[in-house]
Amino acid sequence: MRLLPFVSAALVAATAISATAQIDARLMRYPDVSATQIAFTYANDLWIVPKTGGVAQRLSTPKGEETFARFSPDGKQLAFTANYDGNPDVYVLPVTGGVPTRVTHHPMADRLVDWTPDGKSLLFASGMESGKDRFNKLFLVPKEGGLPKALPLPYAEFGALSPDGKVLAYQPISTDFRTWKRYRGGMASEIWFFDLEKKTASRLPSADGSNDSQPMWYGGKLYFLSDRDGAKRANIWSYDTATRAFKQITFFKDHDAHFPAIGPEDIVVEAGGRLHRIELPSEKVVEVKVDVVTDRATLKPRNENASRLLRNPTLSSQGKRVLFEARGELFSVPAEKGYVINLTRTPGAAERFPALSPDGRQVAYFSDRSGEYELCVRAADGSGDERQVTHLGPGFRYHISWSPDGKRVVFADQTMGIQLCDLDTGKVQQVDKGLFMFEDPLDGFRASWSPDSRWFAYPRDTANQNNVVVLYDTKTGTRKDVTSPFYNAGDPVFDPEGKYLFLSTGQQFSPTYSDLDGTWIYAATTRLAALPLRKDVPSPLAPRNDADAAKDDKKEEKKEGGDKKDAPKPVEIDLDGLEARMVLLPPTAGYYMDVAAAKGKLLYRRAAQLSQEGPTKGTLFVYDLEEREEKAVLADLDGALLSGDGSKVLVNRKLEYALIDPKPDQKFEKKLPTGELMMTVDPSAEWQQIFNDAWRFERDMFYDPGMHGVDWKAMRARYGKLLKDCVTREDVNFVIGELISELNASHTYRGGGDVEQPLRLGTGLLGADFSLENGAYRIKKILRGADWDAQVRGPLAQPGLKVKEGDYLLAVNRIPLDVGQDPWAAFQGLAGKTVLLSINDKPSLDGAREVLVDTVVNDYQLRYWDWIEANRRYVEKASNGRIGYVYVPDTGIGGQNDLVRQFRGQWDKAGLIIDERFNSGGQIPDRFVEMLGRKTLNYYGVRDGKDWQWPPIAHDGPMAMLINGWSGSGGDCFPFLFKKAGLGPLIGRRTWGGLIGISGAPALIDGGNVTVPTFGIFSKEGQWIVEGYGVDPDIEVIDDPTLLTQGRDPQLDRAIQEVEASLKRNPPVPTRKPVYPNRAH
Structure with a gap:
């Protein structure tokens, strides 16, 4: 942690900082204004500048983002939310710099709202007593620290006390952090007035379901943020409490205003990343020009290990090399000996879905270097240049499946089209199209080629939502469903000899009945099966009769060409009656993954059923077709990929990879050197690519091709201009959020990526509320949940403790509690730990008894069930x-x-x-x-x-x-x-x-995410319903x-x-x- 003292403007001038070091700042957020200064967040840190503009100085630099700085009424102190010590809490800092004072310690995030008018206390929002993660409550706490006191309102997000401190203008609900512009649904933010003395409330009149938020008092006027104008842009408005008249103050047209704050003589607000000051009472709006002195170190290209972002491995034919996609680059990793090669080295572009050719000499992949994702090919050893094969234009494409002769590939695109591409000519032909294939099925789509490169097989959904297996004949250009949609089928793979097509089929029906009623489900319905491709090919389970083999004295003649492989035999398929020849194989039913065929054997991962929480782990098995026997290879795997010659299997457990033999009883030992994937990250170039992906994903996958009537190209231009001003990944998320907000749709979210990761230090909780009485902390309430639910019991409600409401908590681990701080200060770093409590029925350590308890990480479930049980009992009694x-x-x-x-x-x-x-x-x-x-x-x-x-x-x-x-x-x-x-x-x-729902979207290259709503609800009468209302x-x-x-x-x-x-x-x-x-x- 490094704290920067305040430096006066005169001192800045005296140090003769060059003009080139002063950067015209943009993307300043969460501003506040005093009589003379403006505080704001920039590059995740807290800065201060004269309110008329000028050169800003940085005040703090902890990891993570400092937010919602607020000047004390006298302008001498700043309170704000930050994470210095392991949790988002409220701190106070002199405006001249110094050591920040931590005010709150509860493990729930505490968001500063404002100071009280007398400057003695702080108003903040927290979910510490909510019991539900949907809302916060407002609390008051002395600025020096101490026990927060909840305001009587059951939920509130932002608020402001009137100058006399008697009336609170507040928001019960907030859409301020939502990425949804022009919203008019039932969550629209309202402002209420609550009289703290009379305990009465009234509501600020809204207009057409507008969003009114961020109330600010100035005499008898209430200023607030609202999108009630005709364009539904968030601007500053005023409401005269005497005349009940509304007035629009700002008229931002291209960007919404965010998070305004008021001082003695001004309002300050951010719009389009710029700060604007509204002079009071004249209401004149002026832009505040701010320069920052910074090295912008976050924009400096840096060396980065990309191993935490490994995706989409592809294995060479003999298992000597593995190619990975990682952070938009392609890396070639040796199985044992050799060095890691970054094949692409393209900051600002993304390469996805690499696939090694059958001979291992080339790699095909999709690159957006051209501006759209196009199929490209290059040498697998990194030599030579990339060759762009296709010129498809807009769209997103998925995994590539090579033909054995290396002349063609198959892939699917985001329209559910199944595409066949000639690598010499670049010609792309759509051979089929799915009906219900969204992100997960598309990401899992693979085609399997026959050994002679004539046929390929793939799964495709049907109208009844069962998948069928389809064979496509590249010679005739025709396709044939080789299974009926009576059962779900998938995972087709040709055997290397061209005699069978193996697949999975959902023909096992064995119900599981509920313990509670007669409800039943069908899990583990899938079996493996074989389709003999010709009528003369016997069942792989045909009866056998032992006999001596006929003696053949002929010795195999050595053929010319040395190791040259024979041309593959033509694969003949008798399509007539093919499904009727299906044979179910002996392996037990389950959930099958990564099915692959080698000569004489099948490999696959199997789990009991699909996991409902995260990726499905499974055991790798090998089934020997000759012995007709299944044996376990290795358990607890997240993936398995067989090499082309069937000699090696690439397996992984999360981000650790190893190569094993396709034989029973293998161990996860020889791990690949994936920790050596070093690359150069150019943040500015990478952020442009991430922005492009976010814009393209919405363009290509949003459920409405008309983009809700929004000019999507214009939005790209409008918000793309802000990228040059981004100095942190959080800035990029903000810009992407503004972009996708324009769709006026639900479920448009963004997040993650290379954001700063602050320290996390768990605070233990006892499942209790406290009061400060007689100079000590007293247990006001013990959260017990429901008597009938033994799964939820608080630390102080355990049998035998004899701790009761009204007792005093005096010490933790024999360290007396400091009542100058809140009680949770004593539990820092003790989440989920055993602690020794000193308890007494009087506020003195004399005669106190000691009890051992296990703290909880949070008391969410305790408060949740306490609320439910209170309601249940109320209804029961009434x-x-x-x-x-x-x-x-x-x-x-x-x-x-x-x-x-x-x-x-x-x-x-x-x-x-x-x-x-x-x-x-x-x-x-x-x-x-x-x-x-x-x-x-x-x-x-x-x-x-x-x-x-x-x-x-x-x-x-x-x-x-x-x-x-x-x-x-x-x-x-x-x-x-x-x-x-x-x-x-x-x-x-x-x-x-x-x-409007989400069904997954491709990940952003740095691990960030953006959601794409892919389906919207409409009624049986043919009307769009519910969404947006x-x-x-x-x-x-x-x-x-x-x-x-x-x-x-x-x-x-x-x-x-x-x-x-x-x-x-x-x-x-x-x-x-x-x-x-x-x-x-």
């Missing part, structure tokens, strides 16, 4: 036990588990409330709705005990669903399907409106802060009323068992 309460946090695996867990325990209630507020989405939740909508079909009468209903778990009573603006993506789809199924009313507020409630209930601060939940109360009313209108009437039949006659 309804006299007749109504159940089920909370669904998302539509992924976690939400699915929580839904099943809670529904299974309450399905027999007379009515149900399904709460999906704050639902963060995941998968499309049709199965959720199927389960909730299951109704009783009949009963079975029994002699003793209770008669059975069927299905055994089915809810017949009324339901209602709670929704709000935080409910998005799958959280939009859940209420949409719930309503379509007629399961009950939707209560609350309109949802987010994000039902949301799902309306049947009954709108505003979550009024006045009621919320009283501990009331008006939306939940209304749901109880609706379900009870439904039960009153249609009381449940149990079906009576009929009189037993008399069958005596």
Whole structure:
């Protein structure tokens, strides 16, 4: 850590810094203004400059980005969020420089919002008490540090206290960090006024669902950021609280304004990377010219090891060399002896999907050096020049499959087209086209060539979404589906002798039944099979009869040409009846990967089933066709690639690679020297390529080819201009975010890449809330979750501890707590550790007892279940036990588990409330709705005990669903399907409106990412729905802060009323068992 003291302008002049060292700064962010100065973030660091402009000076340089600097009311101190010590926390620093004071220590990120008007405390936003990752709360903390005090509002993101400190203008919800311009969905940001004395609230009038944010007080006026103008650009507006008049102050047209802040006499705001100052009260807008003195070291070309970004290996025919794609370059790595070769050395261009030719002399790949991804070929040893084969223009292309004679290749493109390319002429012919092949299937697409280079086989999807295996005949230019779409088929590979086509086929049906009800699934449906290509080729499992082989005295004559290989025999295929000749092979059913054929054997990875969390690991097996026996080669592998001659297998575990023999019982020992992939990274050139990729991916894969009516070329020009001003990878992410925001679409995200990685130091938590009483920290609340859920138990709720609410926490590991800091300061670096606590029922160490506990890394689950259980008990009490309460946090695996867990325990209630507020989405939740909508079909009468209903778990009573603006993506789809199924009313507020989905996109070359929405929802009536608007409630209930601060939940109360009313209108009437039949006659 290096701290830079403030340097006056006079001192700068005295040091005679040359003009060339002063850089006209752009991409300055998160500004604030005092009476005389402006503070801002630039190049991830905190800078300060006279408010009229000039030469800025850097104040701090910890790793990571310092944000939201705010001057104290007297202008002498700066508070900001930074990570000096292992976590994003609030710090205070003199404007003249010095050592920053850490104010907060909780492991959740603490984002500074503002100072209080008296300059004694800081207002910040944090999720430390939220229990859900969808929102924050606002807290006040003394500027010197201490125990934060939560404001009474249950959720808030940004806010400002009125000059008298009595009224808080705040945002309950924020879209400020979203990459979605002109948004008008249910998550649109609102500004509310909350009277801290009267505990009453009112809402700032919005316009056409506009986004209003970043409130700032100036006397009786509220200034704020809004996109309520006709162009829906974010600009500064004012609202006169006396006249209730609105006025637009700035008129930025090409760029939105971001994160304004107010000082005694000015507002400062960033737009297009420039700072603009609004003089008050005149409201005159002036641009602030800022120069920075910096070496821009982040732009200096540097040597980098690219081994952490290995992708798409290709193995030479004899396994002597492996080629990798890494950070947009191609590297040739020796199996044992030799040196690593960077084949391309092209800063500013990307090479992808390398494929070595069958003879190992050439490598084919796609390069964007021309401006688009084109097929190129070059010598595999790095000699000579690159030859561009195709001139296809726009588009993205995937893995390359060479013909054995080295004359043609097959690949797929982003349109799902399957392309055949002649390498001599460059002619490209589309031979087929998929229907449902998005990123993952396309990235996994491979073609297998027959040994004579006439035929190639590949999988292709069909209308019923089963894949078939297709054979293409390059001699006749015709194709044939050789499997029917009755079952799913894939992984076709020719055997080297041209007698069989091996493939996988989903013909194994063995259900797995749920422990909870009669639900079943079919996992591990796939078997391996063989297709004899000619009618005279026997089954690989044909009966055999032992006999002595006939003696042949003829000796093999030595042929001319030495080691010259014979020309491959023509592969003849009897297409008629080919599928009927299919033979299932003995290996057990499972999830098959990396299927390959060598002479007399099959190799493949197999797992029990597809992993739901990350890549699927599998065991590599070899199946001997002669012995008809399977043996394990090596377990726990992420990939396996067989060499062309079948002599070696390249295997990997994550980013470690090794070559092994295709024989049983191998070890992962001789690892490839992938740590030696050194290259030169030119950041500016690389960032241009990354920007180009982000723009092209959207152009080529966005679900709407018309790009929502946006002039996409113009957007490239507009935001591409900002790249020259980027000095960090975070800047590049900001620019890409601004670019993709213009699509006005959900699920447009970007992130990652070579961003600064700050220190991470875990803070231990006890699952408790504290109060400061009698000069010591007192345990105010112990988070216990639900009694019925043993999976969630807090550290202080463990049996035998006898720690209770009201006890004092006095020391940690026998070090007394400093009440001048928050209690979490004592737990730095102790996340997940065993600690010794000193506990007493009085605020003194005298007589304190010591207890050992294990801290938790976070208490998210404890707070989450504590909230759920409080709601469940509230509903149970209010309804006299007749109504159940089920909370669904998302539509992924976690939400699915929580839904099943809670529904299974309450399905027999007379009515149900399904709460999906704050639902963060995941998968499309049709199965959720199927389960909730299951109704009783009949009963079975029994002699003793209770008669059975069927299905055994089915809810017949009324339901209602709670929704709000935080409910998005799958959280939009859940209420949409719930309503379509007629399961009950939707209560609350309109949802987010994000039902354009993502199905994966290629990675950026430095490991960063950009998402591409590839599918959008429309109705059975043929109308685009939900996206950009949301799902309306049947009954709108505003979550009024006045009621919320009283501990009331008006939306939940209304749901109880609706379900009870439904039960009153249609009381449940149990079906009576009929009189037993008399069958005596």
